Amino acid sequence: MKKIAFLIFAVFTIGIVQAQSKKSKNMKRKILFVVTSHDKKGDTGENTGYYLGEVSHPWEVLHKAGYEIDFVSPKGGTPPVDGFDLQDPVNKEFWENKEYKNKIDHSLTPSQVNPADYSTIFYAGGHGAMWDFADNTELATIASKIYENGGIVAAVCHGPSGLVNIKLNDGSYLVNGKKINAFTNEEEAEVKLTNVVPFLLEDKLKERGAIFEKSGLWQNHVVTDQRVITGQNPQSAKSVGEAIVKELNK
Numbered sequence: 001m002k003k004i005a006f007l008i009f010a011v012f013t014i015g016i017v018q019a020q021s022k023k024s025k026n027m028k029r030k031i032l033f034v035v036t037s038h039d040k041k042g043d044t045g046e047n048t049g050y051y052l053g054e055v056s057h058p059w060e061v062l063h064k065a066g067y068e069i070d071f072v073s074p075k076g077g078t079p080p081v082d083g084f085d086l087q088d089p090v091n092k093e094f095w096e097n098k099e100y101k102n103k104i105d106h107s108l109t110p111s112q113v114n115p116a117d118y119s120t121i122f123y124a125g126g127h128g129a130m131w132d133f134a135d136n137t138e139l140a141t142i143a144s145k146i147y148e149n150g151g152i153v154a155a156v157c158h159g160p161s162g163l164v165n166i167k168l169n170d171g172s173y174l175v176n177g178k179k180i181n182a183f184t185n186e187e188e189a190e191v192k193l194t195n196v197v198p199f200l201l202e203d204k205l206k207e208r209g210a211i212f213e214k215s216g217l218w219q220n221h222v223v224t225d226q227r228v229i230t231g232q233n234p235q236s237a238k239s240v241g242e243a244i245v246k247e248l249n250k
Helices: 002-028 052-064 089-095 098-105 137-148 185-190 201-207 234-248
Strands: 031-034 069-072 120-123 152-156 222-225 228-231
Touching: 031 052, 031 137, 052 069, 052 089, 052 098, 052 234, 069 098, 089 098, 120 137, 120 234, 137 152, 152 234, 185 201, 222 234, 228 234
Parallel strands: 031 069, 031 120, 120 152, 152 228
Antiparallel strands: 222 228
């Protein structure tokens, strides 16, 4: 009887451990996308929001690789969208995916996010991010916790505006001493928004100690340094997704 009882206990215990391990593995595969809630370019009256291709192209790569994705925005709910081009087949695929369209239209608020659930946080761009990413302390805390837990922090185009005020446990800026890139001063000048955005992203990242890398206008440029992955512009969005997969597979 004792042997039978022991075997039953052992099988029960193994089942619990396996279930917890599976649950933990699934949670670690989750990725958090951050999108802006801001819908105007300063005082210009022009609409903005998250740039659709900078969500859809990384999403396609990560979704096909088997990762589950959640969305968060500073205000939660339905975030404004920019770069709405359904001639792009990847944009169309994302926009017509009922599950993920529902997720992004009901984005989480930062207070609803448990950083322990995520292996990666990815800041999507769009000019709106320049107004509501940098000073959002809740998002910065989430990103810091994910990174300090061994996770990845990634961003593309204006998304790195969310990185400028992230501090680690030792008080240092996340980007300090790391190779980083983002929407460049030259690209901002090209779209004639140098004097509209609240700060120049390239300059601010350099102020925080980043080793800023860049290519020419609209060139695909992605850099990975110590689990921080950044892309320069919309053309770099898919490559950022691929770099995240590569880093997660290490």
